[in-house]
Amino acid sequence: MVSSTATLSGRPTREAVAGSSRPPRRAGVLLDRDGTIIVDHGYVGSPERVELIQGAAGAIRRLNRASVPVAVVTNQAGVARGYFDIDDVERVHRRIAAELEAEGAGVDCFLFCPYHPDGVVDSFTRHSEDRKPRPGLAIAAAMTLNLDLNASWVVGDRDEDVELATVIGARPVRIGERPSTDGVPTFRLLADAVPFILGHLEP
Numbered sequence: 001m002v003s004s005t006a007t008l009s010g011r012p013t014r015e016a017v018a019g020s021s022r023p024p025r026r027a028g029v030l031l032d033r034d035g036t037i038i039v040d041h042g043y044v045g046s047p048e049r050v051e052l053i054q055g056a057a058g059a060i061r062r063l064n065r066a067s068v069p070v071a072v073v074t075n076q077a078g079v080a081r082g083y084f085d086i087d088d089v090e091r092v093h094r095r096i097a098a099e100l101e102a103e104g105a106g107v108d109c110f111l112f113c114p115y116h117p118d119g120v121v122d123s124f125t126r127h128s129e130d131r132k133p134r135p136g137l138a139i140a141a142a143m144t145l146n147l148d149l150n151a152s153w154v155v156g157d158r159d160e161d162v163e164l165a166t167v168i169g170a171r172p173v174r175i176g177e178r179p180s181t182d183g184v185p186t187f188r189l190l191a192d193a194v195p196f197i198l199g200h201l202e203p
């Protein structure tokens, strides 16, 4: 961690100077993956099963053009359950990145949680602070992309995504067919949600 202590001479340490000269943190968008960016075919563990949701690339491109950092934060319990391994998840993410790039869009970082308490693969069978709605991946995204989580948004199709927003003090947007009953802004597609987010970003 960055130290903020001063030396005996009263001059700030190099670490403190580095900390104070860091650019201000910024708002970002944390995107769920399955059901938000790609079709949720259930435990997508191979690139051939990647299917971008209609309008998702264009929506991410709009965030890119507005200079809004974009992170994907996704639970991938299929690793713990033995359906696929870490390399498969990374292959899927490379395919998603390539398909987005073909449409002029990009994700700044992909973060995933391979753990689940009810897994069958010993090394991935446990509780994890990375598993949404726990905040580990969002905190990692914030450190990687210099995000102000309180000014950021979480977009996803499940309760765990909305709960993550609450846990980290961000604002939630739900992707879903049904109208919202809990006050969480809800849109059928990411493509519908992004204009709303861009209209509500703090300057």
Ligand SMILES: [Mg+2]
Binding pocket: 032, 033, 034, 035, 036, 040, 156, 157, 158
């Ligand atoms: Mg999802």
